[in-house]
Amino acid sequence: xxxxxxxxxxxxxxxxxxxxxxxxxxxxxxxxxxxxxxxxxxxxxxxxxxxxxxxxxxxxxxxxxxxxxxxxxxxxxxxxxxxxxxxxxxxxxxxxxxxxxxxxxxxxxxxxxxxxxxxxxxxxxxxxxxxxxxxxxxxxxxxxxxxxxxxxxxxxxxxxxxxxxxxxxxxxxxxxxxxxxxxxxxxxxxxxxxxxxxxxxxxxxxxxxxxxxxxxxxxxxxxxxxxxxxxxxxxxxxxxxxxxxxxxxxxxxxxxxxxxxxxxxxxxxxxxxxxxxxxxxxxxxxxxxxxxxxxxxxxxxxxxxxxxxxxxxxxxxxxxxxxxxxxxxxxxxxxxxxxxxxxxxxxxxxxxxxxxxxxxxxxxxxxxxxxxxxxxxxxxxxxxxxxxxxxxxxxxxxxxxxxxxxxxxxxxxxxxxxxxxxxxxxxxxxxxxxxxxxxxxxxxxxxxxxxxxxxxxxxxxxxxxxxxxxxxxxxxxxxxxxxxxxxxxxxxxxxxxx
Numbered sequence: 001x002x003x004x005x006x007x008x009x010x011x012x013x014x015x016x017x018x019x020x021x022x023x024x025x026x027x028x029x030x031x032x033x034x035x036x037x038x039x040x041x042x043x044x045x046x047x048x049x050x051x052x053x054x055x056x057x058x059x060x061x062x063x064x065x066x067x068x069x070x071x072x073x074x075x076x077x078x079x080x081x082x083x084x085x086x087x088x089x090x091x092x093x094x095x096x097x098x099x100x101x102x103x104x105x106x107x108x109x110x111x112x113x114x115x116x117x118x119x120x121x122x123x124x125x126x127x128x129x130x131x132x133x134x135x136x137x138x139x140x141x142x143x144x145x146x147x148x149x150x151x152x153x154x155x156x157x158x159x160x161x162x163x164x165x166x167x168x169x170x171x172x173x174x175x176x177x178x179x180x181x182x183x184x185x186x187x188x189x190x191x192x193x194x195x196x197x198x199x200x201x202x203x204x205x206x207x208x209x210x211x212x213x214x215x216x217x218x219x220x221x222x223x224x225x226x227x228x229x230x231x232x233x234x235x236x237x238x239x240x241x242x243x244x245x246x247x248x249x250x251x252x253x254x255x256x257x258x259x260x261x262x263x264x265x266x267x268x269x270x271x272x273x274x275x276x277x278x279x280x281x282x283x284x285x286x287x288x289x290x291x292x293x294x295x296x297x298x299x300x301x302x303x304x305x306x307x308x309x310x311x312x313x314x315x316x317x318x319x320x321x322x323x324x325x326x327x328x329x330x331x332x333x334x335x336x337x338x339x340x341x342x343x344x345x346x347x348x349x350x351x352x353x354x355x356x357x358x359x360x361x362x363x364x365x366x367x368x369x370x371x372x373x374x375x376x377x378x379x380x381x382x383x384x385x386x387x388x389x390x391x392x393x394x395x396x397x398x399x400x401x402x403x404x405x406x407x408x409x410x411x412x413x414x415x416x417x418x419x420x421x422x423x424x425x426x427x428x429x430x431x432x433x434x435x436x437x438x439x440x441x442x443x444x445x446x447x448x449x450x451x452x453x454x455x456x457x458x459x460x461x462x463x464x465x466x467x468x469x470x471x472x473x474x475x476x477x478x479x480x481x482x483x484x485x486x487x488x489x490x491x492x493x494x495x496x497x498x
Contacts, residue, residue, distance in 0.1 A: 004041050069144045071116045072125060073137040075427055080107040082280055083252070084133060085115075090251035091128050092117075096277040102149040103455060104283070106188055110425040116145040134427060147279060154407070154452045155459045158422045159467070162445045166412060169447055172466050173410045177451075180350065180404035181465035182297065185290035186458030193220045201288035204281065204392055205381045209269035212284075216257055217243075226250055230258070240266070253280055278391060285392050289356050289383065292375055297354050297401055299371045300364075307349050311366025312339040314351040315398060336398060338365050350402045357383040358396020405451035405462060414442035422446055 076084050081104045082096075089096040098118045105111035117125065122138035129135050162169065191197045195218045203212035219231045230247035231254070233239065240261035247255050253276055260275030273281065308314070316335040339347060354368070355361040357376070363369040376382055386393040413422055421428075424435050449466075453459060 004039060069116045069118050069141050070122055070125065071114055071139045071141050071145065072122070072135050073112060074101075074115045075110070075112050075134040075136075076105070077110045077132040077425075077427075078107060079132060081105050081111075081113070082277075082283075083107075085277070085279075086251035086253070086256075088117075088128055090249070092124065094118075096251070096256070097279075100144040100146060100279070102145050102147065103153075104188075106460075110427070112426050114145060116141065118144065134430075147282065148455065150455045152452050152454045152457075153459075155450065155462075156423060157449045157459065157463065158413070159447045159449065159463065160418075160422070160444070162447050169410075169412065172468075173447070173449070176462065176466045177405060177408045180402045181462050182301070183400055183403040183457060184294050184297065184461045185456075186460040188458070188460070189290050190287055193222070194218075195220055197284050197287035198291045201284040201286070201291075202379055202381065204273070204285055205288060205383070205387065206379075207388065209273055212273055213257065213261070213269045217254060224250070227252065227254060230254060234258075240272075256280075281391060285394060288381075289358070289394060289396070292372060292383075293354060293356050293399060295375060296368055296372050300354065300368050300401070303367060308339050308344050308347045308352055309366065310339055310341050310344060311364050311368070312352045313337070313355065313362060313364055313398065314339055314347050315353050315400075316351075336362055338362075350400070350404065352401045353398040354401055355398055356396050358394040359384055359386050361396035361398065399456070403453065403457050403462075405453055408449075408451040410450070411448045412440075413446040413448055414440055415444050415446060416442045418444065423448060 074081075074084065081101055085096050085099045085101070088099060094117070100116045101113060103113065105113050125135055125138065164172070189197070195215055200212055200215045203209075203215055217231055217234045219228070219235055221228075223231075226247050227250070230243045233246045234243040237243070240258045244255065244258040244262050247258065256276045257272055260272030261269070265271035265275070304312075314337050316337050336353070337343075339352075355363055357372060363372065383394055383396065415422060424433055449463075451459075451462070453462065
């Protein structure tokens with residue numbers, strides 16, 4: 001189709017935005033023309049993804065951005081961060097690796113986080129908003145976000161159907177605020193399907209690329225029908241093109257891998273894996289580090305108790321250990337000290353840190369190190385040495401064994417309707433909804449809790465401490481009593497910790 005080109009530059013820009021909004025699933029090729037009367041016009045046609053002219057036009061438009069990156073706020077419901085990023089990449093026709101974020105937010109929550117994307121128009125970005133996803137607060141920045149670029153997370157949670165009396169609730173929440181909780185990595189770090197992210201991470205760290213492909217593509221239940229069909233086709237045929245056809249146009253990890261296998265890396269599983277976004281690949285290897293850390297901390301608590309002991313490591317500075325070390329090889333700035341029999345009285349258990357294994361961290365000078373090294377040896381992995389693939393060379397960092405929440409508060413709510421929303425979401429507040437006054441009456445009891453945690457610290461583990469029960473949604477066992485160690489309960493959460 002041919003449009004007369006408006007004389008005003010701003011009107012021409014609006015025309016392009018309207019065309020993109022209407023034909024957002026198509027690649028539009030814009031060609032300057034002249035009408036029979038000599039007037040300027042624009043011919044709009046569909047272009048293939050391999051069109052060299054289309055790629056030149058897209059690159060030219062991107063270069064016109066005043067800064068290299070656009071940062072924006074992402075609100076989402078019932079979707080994990082990587083799923084949103086993959087869908088957004090497909091909508092905007094950009095690789096998911098161009099979309100960066102500081103951390104992955106839970107799927108089963110209403111979350112808000114900052115995201116950055118390279119070289120895109122904010123008006124085009126805004127068109128991606130839908131019922132469960134909203135974008136806003138756009139700013140132009142010179143640098144992208146990276147994993148670890150956050151100081152912490154603020155949580156507002158409601159625990160429903162509480163059966164304890166008010167004195168028990170008060171005692172539990174006060175102890176949670178004052179004593180903190182064991183700073184385990186939560187279940188979402190390891191995935192909630194039959195195939196854990198640890199399994200994929202092990203294969204990547206062992207450079208067993210075929211095993212990594214099979215772990216990612218392994219059949220599992222409770223997934224989208226197309227993804228299940230895709231896995232079945234792959235299991236039966238090992239035909240990447242057929243499996244890709246079965247999954248359709250879904251933007252997901254499996255599709256990224258299959259695209260690499262089908263197009264340019266048919267006999268190169270490593271190259272195909274590299275087609276998966278870097279953040280996702282790092283998630284796999286970091287989950288293996290987290291798996292080792294959880295096991296080491298449980299071993300430490302069982303053998304040495306809940307007080308500083310000789311050989312422990314402590315961070316002398318008041319700042320939190322650096323979370324960015326999970327993605328960089330920058331020099332460790334934390335002031336790490338080894339506890340000895342001479343200085344043990346100077347520290348409390350909240351000062352004790354456990355290294356997240358890597359090639360540039362110090363390990364405890366006690367039996368915990370031996371236990372860690374034996375775990376890695378059993379897996380034929382040594383994180384103390386650099387990997388031949390740079391992305392999988394993990395420097396490591398330090399993580400506090402105990403975490404205390406800040407800005408913590410709680411409130412008891414009585415209610416009758418089990419379907420009643422007891423707390424407004426950020427989207428509700430933006431849309432002008434007003435929270436109804438809470439009445440101290442009703443047959444059911446809930447506890448509304450608010451608190452802030454450092455980055456890479458899990459609210460599921462914090463709530464687990466308050467409730468004295470497993471955080472696994474499949475858990476049907478007894479609640480813990482106050483004197484039972486929670487680290488033992490952690491083994492009930494998922495089979496990979498047995």
